[in-house]
Each structure stands twice: as C-alpha cells, then as structure tokens.
Amino acid sequence: MKHYSAEFLGTFWLVLGGCGSAVLAAAFPGVGIGLHGVSLAFGLTVLTMAYAIGHISGCHLNPAVSIGLWAGGRFPASKLLPYIVAQVIGAIAAAGVLYVIASGAAGFDVSKGFASNGYGDHSPGGYSLLAALVTEVVMTMFFLIVILGATDKRAPAGFAPLPIGLALTLIHLISIPVTNTSVNPARSTGVALFAGDWAIGQLWLFWVAPIVGALLGALAYRFIASEDK
Numbered sequence: 036m037k038h039y040s041a042e043f044l045g046t047f048w049l050v051l052g053g054c055g056s057a058v059l060a061a062a063f064p065g066v067g068i069g070l071h072g073v074s075l076a077f078g079l080t081v082l083t084m085a086y087a088i089g090h091i092s093g094c095h096l097n098p099a100v101s102i103g104l105w106a107g108g109r110f111p112a113s114k115l116l117p118y119i120v121a122q123v124i125g126a127i128a129a130a131g132v133l134y135v136i137a138s139g140a141a142g143f144d145v146s147k148g149f150a151s152n153g154y155g156d157h158s159p160g161g162y163s164l165l166a167a168l169v170t171e172v173v174m175t176m177f178f179l180i181v182i183l184g185a186t187d188k189r190a191p192a193g194f195a196p197l198p199i200g201l202a203l204t205l206i207h208l209i210s211i212p213v214t215n216t217s218v219n220p221a222r223s224t225g226v227a228l229f230a231g232d233w234a235i236g237q238l239w240l241f242w243v244a245p246i247v248g249a250l251l252g253a254l255a256y257r258f259i260a261s262e263d264k
Contacts, residue, residue: 039121082200134149149226
C-alpha cells in the first residue's frame, strides 16, 4: 500500500502542478507563464517527485510509464493494475482540487478545456487526429527511452530525475501546440472528467497512443541496450 499511496500522491502533484499551471497561471494578466512555463512546470513535478518517492515506488506517475517499464523488464506484472488505479485516482483527486481553486475566480468556465487534451477543433493549434496520434506515440516512445536509459544500472547513479524531468519539459515544448501534451493517460483522464463533453469523447486517443508509444520505447531500448553475448 505504501507503493500505491506514493503513486497516488505523486500523480496528484503532477496534475496539480502541471495542469494547475496551465489553468491558473498560463494566461494570468501581465505575468502569464505561457507555453514555456507550463512545460517547465510539468518537468518540475516529475523531477521533484522522483527525488521524493523514487526510492519508494519508482515514481511512475503514469500508466504508460508503468506499462513501458513492465515491457522493458523493469516492473512486475502483478503490480501493474494497482499502480494504474492509484495513478488515475490521484489524477482525478488533483483535478477536483484544481476545479475548486479555479472556480473561485469570477468568469471561470470549465468548458473552455480545463487543460484537457484534444485534437482537431480541440487541438490548441488545430492539428488533425493523425497528427495528434503520431505526436503522442513518438513523444511517449522517447520518454520511455530516456527513463529506461537514465535508470539503467550502467548510468550514473542518483541523476535520473534530472534527464527525466527535462525530457518531459522538452516533450511539452514540442507538443503543447498539437495536443496540449498528454503522454500520460492518468493526467488526461483527471481533467477530462471535469471538462466533460468533447474531452471525454477524445480521451481514448490519450490512452491508446501513450501506451503504444511506451511499448515501442521499451522495445527500442531493450534492443539498443542489450549487451553482446
């Protein structure tokens, strides 16, 4: 239960910090942090939690990451479902707290998106379903390659949170205009349940694409990292 509780708290922090920066601070008059600030916020949530709970649960915070680590031979199948459940519940709880905070301001309108992920008319840049699919698969694939590489026993010990957090920042800098960046089904689910309507209708993509990308990333890393016999 300590592992699952750590994943709950870690995913809560990721959604509150990342999505909270997008909802509360991205367009704040005069000092809005914009795309760059939101990207950094997501990276910082993972970096800080990796140091806080990495030694407890591994700090997955993401169903796609858990599945990718399983496919990469780093995580037991028996813990996969409980980890995913804890992550999704943590994301929903954080979205609920964020909703309470955001609704305290006059003019708040959850139907504007609430940091939800989308494609087509609901893509920040108007990108198509195909573009969103490719983006989420490729971004998650490389995220898993970075995670597996940074946590490899041959990598320098103690530094893994830095490249992983920076990789997530880079992923957001690239893909916020396309899908508002998911690469994390739990993160997408939490805010979509409050936004409702189209966000729930398009949520399937932000489960399928990150999981496919994570599996591809695990396969790619196992191939390039395998030691010659």
